[in-house]
Amino acid sequence: MYRQRHNLVEAWDIMFAYRGIGYKFGKDIKLPSYPEISKPGSIFHILLRRIIVNFLVADLLVFFWNFTAPNREPWGGSIFIQSLPWPQRYLVSTIYHATLGCLAVTLLNTGYYIYTLIGVYIFSQPYESWPPLFDNPFASQSLHDLWAKRWHALLTRSLFVLGGWPDFWVSGVIGLVLGSLLASGLFHEFPLYSLGHDPDWRMVAFFGIQGIGLILERLWNKATGSYVGGWYGVLWVYLFLFVLGQPLFTDSYASRGLCNGIVIPSTLSPTNRILLPLLNRLSQIG
Numbered sequence: 001m002y003r004q005r006h007n008l009v010e011a012w013d014i015m016f017a018y019r020g021i022g023y024k025f026g027k028d029i030k031l032p033s034y035p036e037i038s039k040p041g042s043i044f045h046i047l048l049r050r051i052i053v054n055f056l057v058a059d060l061l062v063f064f065w066n067f068t069a070p071n072r073e074p075w076g077g078s079i080f081i082q083s084l085p086w087p088q089r090y091l092v093s094t095i096y097h098a099t100l101g102c103l104a105v106t107l108l109n110t111g112y113y114i115y116t117l118i119g120v121y122i123f124s125q126p127y128e129s130w131p132p133l134f135d136n137p138f139a140s141q142s143l144h145d146l147w148a149k150r151w152h153a154l155l156t157r158s159l160f161v162l163g164g165w166p167d168f169w170v171s172g173v174i175g176l177v178l179g180s181l182l183a184s185g186l187f188h189e190f191p192l193y194s195l196g197h198d199p200d201w202r203m204v205a206f207f208g209i210q211g212i213g214l215i216l217e218r219l220w221n222k223a224t225g226s227y228v229g230g231w232y233g234v235l236w237v238y239l240f241l242f243v244l245g246q247p248l249f250t251d252s253y254a255s256r257g258l259c260n261g262i263v264i265p266s267t268l269s270p271t272n273r274i275l276l277p278l279l280n281r282l283s284q285i286g
Helices: 002-015 042-068 086-121 143-150 156-194 201-224 230-243 245-254 270-285
Strands: none
Touching: 002 086, 042 086, 042 270, 086 230, 086 245, 143 201, 143 230, 156 201, 201 230, 201 245, 230 245
16 A cells, blocks of 8 residues: 555656756756745645635636637637727737736646645645745846746756757757757647647747847846846846737737637636626626
8 A cells, every 4th residue: 555655656746847856857947935834734825825816816817818809719810909009009919918928827826736735735745845836927137037047947857858958069058048948939839730720930939039038148247247137137028028929929829719718617717607797796786
């Protein structure tokens, strides 16, 4: 019985060892941590609260997207509404872009904290072996700060193996950076291609440009002796994420229908099951 449980715990650990926690390949990855735990049961309440908050926020974001998106057909449509004057057009597209980014974070967090709860309380793993996925990525002050420290590191090992290390042998550090980011672009593009969509160069270009930005930060450090940071670093990050990210990333997904699928079934959605009926009832009373 003990052997079976041990094998099950080992299998669970390997299933979610993307970041290499407890393994040699993960020793240099920067990971966030939980706040100091003062009581033995505090981590349970922290995880439960994060599951609930992230799921509710994700549900509201899905509801907002589904009921306000400019094109809700299954085959998708652009986030840029051509009938609007350009200031309103880009204001609307920026809102949808931010919505999709927040939705990705909250959905990943919801699933991850559920797995963490299972790992800690069913398989008796220490909570330190399940550090948070994100470290407030919206506060990043450089692209290095974003991709190396604040964004989730679930794909770091895979991207190094698929693109970073082969290119490193050819062109050194520049190849390592560009190869890893281009591999990330292909990783995000292939699922859409496998669903029958035509290839879209914009997805790969978005991640390739991130690699160029990281190289420019390295050159800035060598030229000035200081790192990109502060308010100009925040503007630099948001240039890549919001100005370039809208046409290259979000519009690429949205125009091929990925954003119009069922993310949270209506039977599991508190917004559809509770909030909307309540608002309808209140409107009838008014």
